Amino acid sequence: MGGGEHAHGEGAHGGDFRAKVWSMSGGPYCRPKHWKRNTAFAMFGVFLICIPIAMKSAELEAKHRKSLLNVGGPDRLSRVQMAETVADIRGYNLSLIKSVSASSVDHGVVSPADISMDISKLVQTLGISPISFGNGVRLTLEL
Structure with a gap:
């Protein structure tokens, strides 16, 4: 056994x-x-x-x-308008922002004067409604 x-x-x-x-x-x-x-x-x-x-x-x-989507917000803003929006939300003095032409700044690469994007395909494809730039800044900074 x-x-x-x-x-x-x-x-x-x-x-x-x-x-x-x-x-x-x-x-x-x-x-x-x-x-x-x-x-x-x-x-x-x-x-x-x-x-x-x-x-x-x-x-x-x-x-x-094949599905290239531009991501942005519903507002068409210049770089200066974006800076002014952030400054306004943060409570900074808007007079400190100086507007200059895009062609006078060396970006190191060729950059178009108008950087706005058509987001209609994004809205249609994903079925979303992007929020405004100002609201996005507020949410980002949690104000």
């Missing part, structure tokens, strides 16, 4: 089984029989799975690339 008659040791089935086990990491027995073939099969399987996934990913990326 003690179970001593069952052979569970190394001599049970012809010695140490670990020398016949293959794994991609190799472990202590990194040169088992047919390791090159087994590695080739494993790599083929990985590519067989990854290629369709990569193709589907590229397809989805291209599909979403």
